[in-house]
Amino acid sequence: MAPDRPPQPPVSAGAVAAVPTPPLAGRLKGMLALLIVGAIVVLAYRQTSFDLEALFTGAADFWRFFGRLVPPFSEVGSDWGAYLPELVGPLIETLQIAYVGTFFGTLLAMPLIFLASANTANDPVTMWIARTLLTVLRSIPDLLWAAILVPILVVGPLPGALALTLFSIGILAKLGSETVESADPGPLEALRAAGAGRTATIVYAVVPQVAATMVSYILYVFEINVRASVIIGLVGAGGIGFTLQTRLNFFDYTGVGLIIVVIFAVVLIIDSISVWARSKLI
């Protein structure tokens, strides 16, 4: 201890125990929130009759099922070496669907981004309409879009591409308008003060600020679309998911196993490329 330190007053036992307590209102609010969440969880557990025990008692069945997916342990189904080349066609179709969906989704999202952002919107009414449209587009998952569009359009890649287009618009416009709204208002004001119109303001003041982020978001949406395009075939919207559905109907489990492995590999590869490219952008 330093010798020049002034003598400390003796610490009483009472002072040590006086750890400050958080305010009562905050604690009550926290407890109430916990109570509500707990009630919902208990209700949900009972309503879904979720069976945690079955997972352990059924574990043997589960591993036996996995065994059936892999050729050496399974006598039924396709030979992996012979079946693999047949998957190339559906796989290319899958990537085509993802690309077309991303392209048209981006194209259609662009005007909506500027209509839905507070700092570039025309007027409050169109902004509200644009935002509502985007909320509805986003609240329907991609697979559901595909399931709705397959009976309307012909079975095949067309409804798949359209489903991904619609879903991409929703995500991209949401992410995009958040970026546009956080853009530096300086250049916008400068151009408006110099008498530039709305289009010129957007092109010269907003676009240069958000371009890099937008490209990164487009890549991100492409990632999402690749993931979606491998599965939308399950409802008849083309691609490798359609092949998967056929194999499932034939109980060709080794075929199903191979398709799952291939899908996993493709998604992993596209994801890593996209993540790498995005890290270079921003």
Place this chain on the structure above:
Amino acid sequence: MSDQSHARPLQIPRPPASQVRNRYALLGGAGLSVVLLVVVLITMNLPTWDRVMLGLRRTLPPLWRGFTNPDFELFPLAFNAMMETFYMAVIGTLLGGVLAFALSFLAARNLLGGTARAMPGKALLVAVRTFPEILLAIIFVAAAGPGPTAGIMAMGIHSIGFLGKIFSDVIEGIDPGPLEAINAAGGNQIQVFFFAVVPQVLPEFASNLLYRFEINLRAATILGLVGAGGIGGPLLQRLSFRRWDEISMILIVIIGFIIVVDAISSRVRRQLV
């Protein structure tokens, strides 16, 4: 100043070289993507225009009739199915949260002492995240039979990837001060964990759990398409019979429910962080 402006009239400065380069890169990228689109559209197995128009002429009039007259008698059934979907998402998110909570400490660099030791955990999380949820659902339906349990398992397992990554990022970003303080005051590892780590990460964890719940609620609406419980099952039946008046009612319930839950959830999240 005034001399100069007389000698040289006001000139807009040229944009810096990097900006010009970026502009060309952007235009080049856009051009390339259009070329690629043309190639893809030519090679793609698209139906003929006549075939599409024939299909549209056949489906659009009944579709319009159905969507303008939703079958309100189906509302109780649709709402109950949506509540089941909601409950599935609750348990699925909770399951994913618990599993991710345990795993996230095995993927946090600062707790394990080194990037190399966190690598296996991080790789596992990436693998889980990449595996499509609906494939998990197919596997669980085949192994455990159809029903909400299969869907909950699929959601729970898939959520680990996302939540585990976020959780471990949060843990890596905590302030080491409180940890050292409790250590210095003689606290053991368990006390450090409960009084220094947990209070710091709890709000972020709760907020991300809620965010994941929003995602899972959307996912849960489609899990029924492969027999894993929820509103997707009744919807798929009606889609195959093209009962548009009932389909539109179910869609209204799904969209309305999701918008309301999203609004509540994002409000709570703003309070948390």
